[in-house]
Amino acid sequence: MATQALPLVDRTIGEVGELLRSRQVSSRELTEGCLARIDRDAERLNTFLAVGRERALAAADGADRELADGGGAARPLLGIPYALKDIFVTRALDDDGNPDGGLPTTAGSRILEGYRSPYASAAEERLTAAGAVLLGKTNCDEFAMGSSNENSAFGPVHNPWDESTVPGGSSGGSSAAVAGGQAFFALGTDTGGSIRQPASLSGVIGLKPTYGRVSRYGMIAFASSLDQCGPFTRSVHDCTHVLQALAGHDARDSTSVDIPVPDYAAALTGDVRGMRLGVPREYFVAGMEPGVERAVREAFAVLERLGAEIVEVSLPSTDAGLATYYIIAPAEASANLARYDGVKYGLSAGEDDLLENYLRTRGAGFGPEVKRRIMLGTYALSAGYYDAYYVKAQQVRTLIKAEFDRVLADVDALLAPTSPSVAFAIGAKTEDPLLMYLNDACTLPVNIAGLPGISVPAGLADGLPVGLQVIGRAFDEATVLRVADAYERAARFADLRPPTAHD
């Protein structure tokens, strides 16, 4: 389908950015267009938890004034409407502690009911500085724990490609909003695949940068040694603009690394001739759908035709990744979520006894998956089990990291499926936590090793999107983006849009 036939709100940042700078459309028109799509599909997709209509329109008008003064040069996000996963805090209080009209923050949880953040996340600050227009906060699995968005306290998100299926998770509201023409880009967070897997299932681009590349300040913590934030976009080129705005050192996040940030758009040469791209044989996991494997292997062939050398490699500890992850992530989560105590903010049972207040507040405020992970993490860290579980998992992390380092010394990047399946039916995996956890088998080793990874659309299987994952060396997002972009240009799946774009 020709891009020209697409409604404005379904186009890329690159396309509408040109229209903005040449004053053929206004940021207000784009913002109103997104808000109209958000309203139209509010019930059938359930993507947003909060929408800031008036503020968005005011920001759009501000951007239009800057654009009229020629301020769009070298500011590719000026006037572009976007959404934040509701894991990022957005300032909603003034210095006197009064509501200032900003958006609430829930993390998809009842335990933060009524919470208004007194400060803004680094992501919001940087995107505001870049001139982007915040539309609202997107639905997600509670505290980012899930692979289907069914763990949100505010109901599941529906996939715009087929409303009976999940969009993936945990950043499912963000992936579905970008797929569904409700925002030109959105941010998600990725602890074990929560950007790449929903990007794959929703048919959009999703990038998890290297651990330490982007500030986590104001990003509600799930597993602090694994969490990273990144963009959902409709093209790899768009992705470079958002990463450019986000990347860089922030003293407020002590794990943010102070090293130079390259020009990401300049890395998109379209040329992969002579590059060595490794395919880890262990990533074709048991239970992978044949349609997914076919589409991904066809993507390898596309890159080979472009002149890359495709070599099979081995990451033998891949199989241990799931177990390692499901010790480390819950252990860190159990510590991070201790802060929800019914005293400082959020839900409180109002009991007169402190222990009773903790038990009742947390028992009522957390949903089943969050409770499961707090229990698992507390158990793994408890006396007598710490060495057998937690220390063991940290040792296997060393092995997994060393295997990636060894293989990536010999190849420029790795190619793999993003998810073993396409979007599955809502309710299909909710009864079996282990079955749900398998969704992230191909993505979570990348978090364990802290590497950058992207999911790029690789066509359809049974009418639903498949994602190709490109994994790179630490802080080498540029190569990951270059490979993804070369593939995107050659494969020409970038114009695929869900049915919601056309009715």
Place this chain on the structure above:
Amino acid sequence: MISREDVEHVATLARLGLTDDEIDRMQGQLNRILEAIGQLQSVDTSAVGPTAQVIALENVMRDDVSRPGLSREAALANAPLREGAHLRVPVVLEEGR
């Protein structure tokens, strides 16, 4: 295998109030998950140290100078219970406890 008592003990450590139904379900699910992650015991890690985080950062220090932070009102605005300039907390220490 973890017992029902184990589940109750861990829930108390985690300060999670669980209903009887939740405890039953949790016991079955945790046992299945622990069985699956038990496979790690077969990985040979005798020659490997643990990794807590993957980037080569040492302690990150800053100069010890005061900087503006949240205002008191903004910091207290979300408190479920407050008394003047303080968070109100149920009694923690009392005689005879």
